[in-house]
Amino acid sequence: MVRRLRKTKKSQKFNYNKNRKRANQNSRGTGKIKCLEIRRALDPQKNLATNIKEMGLVYDVNKSIPVPNSKQERKKLAKYVNGFLEEDASDAEVDLESKFPKIHVTQQLEKDANEHGESRFRLPKGHVKFTTDMIDNYGFDYKAMSRDIRNYDQETWRQFRKRVRKFLSIPEQSVPYLERKGWLDCDMSDPSDPRWKEYCTDDEEC
Missing domain, CATH: 1.10.10 (Arc Repressor Mutant, subunit A)
Incomplete structure (x- = not known):
């Protein structure tokens, strides 16, 4: 049997002890960034995707490395063979400092990853x-x-x-x-x- 609307409203009470603004922020947030280098370089005036891109990192792997489209690749190859498309200049040297202003974050992460940590294994x-x-x-x-x-x-x-x-x-x-x-x-x-x-x-x- 369905409850009547008047009784349902009577059972609902507003919780004055709950901070609605903070609860909304926690539900939308993705949590605290644990990486110290990234957290220090974050600009609060910019969104997370822009911050990550300026550091030379990838925010969305699906957009950075998309699924290859064989049809588009064949069209591009045909245009290149027929002379309608110039040689791709992606292999040319790129100034990383101008393209990624916070590239030092990526360099520091690579340096930390290449360092061999001391083993803490001990026998009983x-x-x-x-x-x-x-x-x-x-x-x-x-x-x-x-x-x-x-x-x-x-x-x-x-x-x-x-x-x-x-x-x-x-x-x-x-x-x-x-x-x-x-x-x-x-x-x-x-x-x-x-x-x-x-x-x-x-x-x-x-």
Whole structure:
């Protein structure tokens, strides 16, 4: 049964505690820009599309890289072959500073993207202790490690080799152990060093 209009109006009450202007802005907004370089270069007097274009970035990928139209491409090629269309000068050098006044934003983003960040990966303490105990007992004989009675997970010698090499690739965890063993001058690629002799590699059978 449909409710009567008079009762519906009586049940509707205006919420005086709600800021309608702020709610409207939040519903239309796209959120805060997290990129610090872009946020600093934004001009509040211009819309977002113009700001992004001045930085040398793309606001709408569909407009920047449209779907190729084979019919238009054939027409353009025919005009070029028949001499009705001059050679495209898009490959000529363009002054980026004049075309994109805020090109420094794009350059800074490219620089940050090309920098290799330091890995923050760390092994658990129990993992490090088990690995160092195995090295103390068997050196780098991975086959002997796999036969140890504490190998509850039944890891193969290749898994132990991967475990040891991963441990040695993290300086924050491996350097104190190597200092205690006196192996800081060890070179893994030096086959003449007996302290670093690896057994059960891919080049030899175990």
